[in-house]
Amino acid sequence: MKDLFRGELVRFTMEEPEMRAKAEVRWARDTEFHRLASGYPAQLSSEKKTREWFEKQAEGLKPERYSFCVRTLAEDKYIGFLGLWVDLTHSEAWVGLGIGEREFWSHGYGTDMMKLCLQYAFTELCVERVSLGVHEYNPRAVRSYEKCGFRLEGRTRKDVLREGRYTDSLWMGILRDEWLRMQNGDQK
Amino acid sequence: MFDIQTQLFEDQDIRFGPIDHEKDPEIEARWTHDSEFMRLMETSPARPMSAAMVKKQYEKLEKQVEEDKNLYHFMIRAKADDRLIGKASIYWIEWTNGNGFLRVGIGAAEDRRKGYGTQALRMLLRFAFAELNLFRVAVTVPEYNEGAAALLQKFGFVQEVCRRKSLERDGCRWDLYLFGLLNDEWRNQARV
Numbered sequence A: 001m002k003d004l005f006r007g008e009l010v011r012f013t014m015e016e017p018e019m020r021a022k023a024e025v026r027w028a029r030d031t032e033f034h035r036l037a038s039g040y041p042a043q044l045s046s047e048k049k050t051r052e053w054f055e056k057q058a059e060g061l062k063p064e065r066y067s068f069c070v071r072t073l074a075e076d077k078y079i080g081f082l083g084l085w086v087d088l089t090h091s092e093a094w095v096g097l098g099i100g101e102r103e104f105w106s107h108g109y110g111t112d113m114m115k116l117c118l119q120y121a122f123t124e125l126c127v128e129r130v131s132l133g134v135h136e137y138n139p140r141a142v143r144s145y146e147k148c149g150f151r152l153e154g155r156t157r158k159d160v161l162r163e164g165r166y167t168d169s170l171w172m173g174i175l176r177d178e179w180l181r182m183q184n185g186d187q188k
Numbered sequence B: 001m002f003d004i005q006t007q008l009f010e011d012q013d014i015r016f017g018p019i020d021h022e023k024d025p026e027i028e029a030r031w032t033h034d035s036e037f038m039r040l041m042e043t044s045p046a047r048p049m050s051a052a053m054v055k056k057q058y059e060k061l062e063k064q065v066e067e068d069k070n071l072y073h074f075m076i077r078a079k080a081d082d083r084l085i086g087k088a089s090i091y092w093i094e095w096t097n098g099n100g101f102l103r104v105g106i107g108a109a110e111d112r113r114k115g116y117g118t119q120a121l122r123m124l125l126r127f128a129f130a131e132l133n134l135f136r137v138a139v140t141v142p143e144y145n146e147g148a149a150a151l152l153q154k155f156g157f158v159q160e161v162c163r164r165k166s167l168e169r170d171g172c173r174w175d176l177y178l179f180g181l182l183n184d185e186w187r188n189q190a191r192v
Helices: A017-028 A031-037 A047-059 A108-125 A137-147 A175-188 B024-032 B037-039 B052-067 B114-130 B146-153 B183-189
Strands: A011-015 A065-072 A078-087 A092-099 A129-135 A153-163 A165-175 B012-016 B073-076 B084-094 B099-107 B136-140 B158-169 B172-182
Touching: A011 A078, A011 A108, A011 B037, A017 A047, A031 A092, A047 A092, A047 A129, A047 B099, A065 A108, A078 A108, A108 A137, A108 A175, A129 A137, A129 B158, A137 A153, A137 A165, A153 B136, A153 B172, A165 A175, A165 B073, B024 B052, B024 B084, B037 B052, B037 B099, B052 B073, B073 B114, B084 B114, B099 B114, B099 B146, B114 B136, B114 B146, B114 B183, B136 B158, B146 B172, B172 B183
Parallel strands: A092 A129, B099 B136
Antiparallel strands: A011 A065, A065 A078, A078 A092, A129 A165, A153 A165, A153 B158, B012 B073, B073 B084, B084 B099, B136 B172, B158 B172
């Protein structure tokens, strides 16, 4: 069987709450990182509060929520996170990811994380589709998602106001059949 | 014209009002026994509810309105006798981005196709754009709810997103559409 938690550049782990909180608090101070990933206002939480949040998450694992920490294979460095929210009724998963360590941007780590995530979603969670939203001002992410097989399904016009400019959100999705066809193509 | 005279919560045949915790639970509980209505309104699994359950939901809803400050909820009532007809709400409001989602439902089958939905949406849009000053609003519509799509298009909504095969119902997979309308599009259009 395939190793679900190991890609070509990264692996999925789950770090202890202290470790996650330390990293998260540091990454949150990078507002470019925040604005690439989120449409909400940037916010600074204490390490204590963040740790308590992760501790609470560790206490009760929910069947609709899957979180991973991401480490590089080469350096074993903790660089980011990836989360899945599953709609169990309609067999759909939403994905969000972030690479907090900036020196690992633009080197294929995000694409590798997403490929690993799709394998997990379609072969372990067995969902029918995976969905995501991304800001139009983050074209690097859009290209990465396209490489993984996501298709653009539309844009919500001017739904994020940043620096006085209304920008669009893009919505992408990949269906189980599409992903399976890609996998079969790879093996030929 | 600067119009503060025209009532926000009154239209031709209907008005918006608050929840009546005594009378409404029984009526809304009846609606939940209509699986077709529930499946047009919600993507979560339909289930029949008792009046006591609906009452609890109302309490939860009012608590959410008070605490989260990103939700407005109205009961739709007949102007003639204040009878409960449906409900309308603006939810998931993001104040910093100026957007929110709308939802309108006419509960009883005999009250549908009488223009109440049109009037409710007209009031809800004026509230969203002229009172809350939102910049845009959105509505999610399953592919099988053709009535809703037609109503939204009448008000100038644009289909912005088609999330392919996002829902499973009756053994089929259905698309989920997202419709959007901007404040200036609403302001510059002929009134429906």
